[in-house]
Amino acid sequence: MRPVCYSAAVSLDGYIAGPNGEADWIVMDPEIDFKLLFARFDTLLLGRKSYEAARRQGGGPAMRGMKSYVFSTTLRPSDCPGATLSNDPGETVRALKQQPGKSIWLFGGGGLFRSLLELGLVDQVQVAIVPMILGDGLPLVAHPSKLARLKLEKHRVYHKTGTVLLDYELRSS
Numbered sequence: 001m002r003p004v005c006y007s008a009a010v011s012l013d014g015y016i017a018g019p020n021g022e023a024d025w026i027v028m029d030p031e032i033d034f035k036l037l038f039a040r041f042d043t044l045l046l047g048r049k050s051y052e053a054a055r056r057q058g059g060g061p062a063m064r065g066m067k068s069y070v071f072s073t074t075l076r077p078s079d080c081p082g083a084t085l086s087n088d089p090g091e092t093v094r095a096l097k098q099q100p101g102k103s104i105w106l107f108g109g110g111g112l113f114r115s116l117l118e119l120g121l122v123d124q125v126q127v128a129i130v131p132m133i134l135g136d137g138l139p140l141v142a143h144p145s146k147l148a149r150l151k152l153e154k155h156r157v158y159h160k161t162g163t164v165l166l167d168y169e170l171r172s173s
Contacts, residue, residue, distance in 0.1 A: 016140055018137045022137075089121075
């Protein structure tokens with residue numbers, strides 16, 4: 001079964017975006033091998049807000065070699081060119097996990113992360129802690145959320161920017 005990995009940059013005070021969705025505080029460390037990071041995934045999961053933010057920045061859901069899924073109850077398929085639109089994350093992700101392939105990347109989206117976590121569909125959590133205090137914004141996990149136990153698998157410190165990358169596996173409760 002393919003694992004779902006939630007991967008996000010987070011401020012030291014626990015936010016994945018500023019109060020207005022801004023992500024300009026996220027430092028791109030030159031030591032991070034993004035090609036290697038992306039190579040482990042062939043499927044991308046995005047919530048509506050993350051998808052719309054990517055579109056505003058000139059991107060979209062299509063990443064080379066990845067099949068993209070956008071989860072929304074308000075968007076239409078024509079709003080998501082190059083992606084599959086779903087309004088049922090549980091059903092869609094359960095089916096994706098059963099298919100052959102690489103790991104599944106849950107990108108951004110505190111609300112989608114919380115939903116999939118509560119359904120028991122997240123297997124790994126990878127956070128890059130950026131040395132920044134935002135004071136307010138979109139939390140790593142949308143509230144309220146239930147308890148999730150994690151086991152640290154590996155970590156890395158990027159000294160140029162002070163970013164700390166932490167890789168966790170979810171433990172059975």
